[in-house]
Amino acid sequence: MAKRPTIKELAAEAGVSVGTASRVINKHPNVGEAVLRKVNEAIERLGFTPDSAAQSMRGGTTRSIGIIIRDITVPALASFTRAAQDTLEEAGYVLIVLCSTDSKERELELLDVLRKRRVDGLIMATSSERDPDVLAACERLELPILLLDREYPKDWDAVLVDHEAGMEEAMDHLLSLGHCRIGLVTGQPTVRPSRARTEGYRRKLEEAGIAYDPALVRTGGFDLNSAFFEASALLSLQDRPTALIAGGINMLGGAIRAIRAARLSVPGDISLIGSADTELAMFSTPPTNVISHDAAEQGRLSAQLILNRLAGRSGPDPHRLTLSSQYVMRGSCAPPAKSG
Amino acid sequence: MAKRPTIKELAAEAGVSVGTASRVINKHPNVGEAVLRKVNEAIERLGFTPDSAAQSMRGGTTRSIGIIIRDITVPALASFTRAAQDTLEEAGYVLIVLCSTDSKERELELLDVLRKRRVDGLIMATSSERDPDVLAACERLELPILLLDREYPKDWDAVLVDHEAGMEEAMDHLLSLGHCRIGLVTGQPTVRPSRARTEGYRRKLEEAGIAYDPALVRTGGFDLNSAFFEASALLSLQDRPTALIAGGINMLGGAIRAIRAARLSVPGDISLIGSADTELAMFSTPPTNVISHDAAEQGRLSAQLILNRLAGRSGPDPHRLTLSSQYVMRGSCAPPAKSG
């Protein structure tokens, strides 16, 4: 549609050879003063920009990296992506964002899209760490992979979050308030965050000498609807929990909806804790306590790690970073109501 | 890093010429039964995928389209992007998402990134329709542009939202409730949505025979902080408004924060209306009335329009679609408190 000037035209315009033009473009040291100026002027005049497809072909690198996440619509993932995007862009890379909706089939399709595009690297938060097909597809890519809060039986870089610590703080708080029946809604144990949260939950219960009641822990999808469904199940128990932890970055809304549907009030009837510091948590009434981590920082670090890897600046062994998680106290937790 | 098989290797593996291999890959009709099978088997064996950089160079098209938005972190924009992404991916395209933070300089930089990448099309929601530099930079791209809720003095396709209608419904409601002093916080008039909302606001005021009070309308950035700042200013007026409309898709949080800071309650002290149907609006207490539109549909349509344009299926004149906006009633509006 729009024919952009090629390096050949640029060379002609500047009265030099294509080789020289190329050297100027790539800032080679050995270029004559006068020639440099001539070519730069021509670049300006023509509005020349090297064709990155041709550069890719020549250099064997696309300067693009792919990311597969559940859903860009989830605030924490958007923050992550935004930060990664910005960091990568500074380094001349571009991010290709793909959403899997937590579906294995979709993940495989998207991996194939990225394969065709010859991305230089991949940031991935798979829906299941235990799926051999996805694992195989990732390996087949043969490129630097950065795992987003996931653990694989592979030597891949990763940026993890210490969900356990935040969960333990939250549990300490609830227990100190006198809660004994604490409900937990989280995702499948096939992903690290679910396991870490459950782990922290169990440990604190044990420490407090409270028996673990499997009926109080419900796992499902990480989405709003699952959260609503599982939380509702918990709330309709005859001996319902006096506190509820939404153990997923996008589950708070579902939990609130369930609480509302059950005509319960926070924190009077039930204490509530979310797992990401969203607008909803900040501006809900009462403001909701959350176990949160810095998603933007996570994005920056992820980008940095993969850039390092691509630049060959990382050694042979995997780089694993762990971000801390904090328990943020607001107004959604109180001592349990005295049971009648 | 990872050397993928080329079409030449594929041809060798299958015992045919590269031309034939190419024909099989691209599903040309004239290929012999046996050869077809041989090549397909070889593709399978080698895990061959055509290099899209090479395809781009050959075909002059990258099958990628760029999108410049304010911030992917804004829920409505994330929904939009997600839907556009999915639609484009189905058609074999990829979306390159770039965030401008509403900065003109950043927009120019990002336009240049897309220029280098030779994207085939652009979806854009610029921070100002009146900036000649941005306009010029867009034109210089010489490619199909789809405007996202923006108006330019150019023949570009666009998907617009009828913000006016939703605003009028909202105003009707507030006026019928008896509100006379209605505050409006929105963005700069350099973008269409701000103008449309203000327009609807003024018209309804006029219809109701209420004088337009400029002190009640504050414009600034579309971000949370601006919303907080402007809303706070409104709330600290000696004769403060009895209702507040947050006229931007990401302003509700700021408005709520301002209301909270002023120790006012919704809807007792002040009625509140937002401009996008977010989790915050749905799960706030009380649930917030909003003027909303279907951002996902907007994304789908945008993708479709630009795909049509790229396929040459659109005529010479611009295609402009307008989505309706709806006023959603929940619990955040009530009659004004009787002033003491």
Next chain:
DNA sequence: TTGTACGCGTTATCAG
């Protein structure tokens, strides 16, 4: 310091 020429992986054209 500068110019020439080749090859990167594809697709399309043209013979056969």
Next chain:
DNA sequence: CTGATAACGCGTACAA
């Protein structure tokens, strides 16, 4: 129906 070959735009080794 199939094979050979040119061309896309660029970077670089090599020659001058």
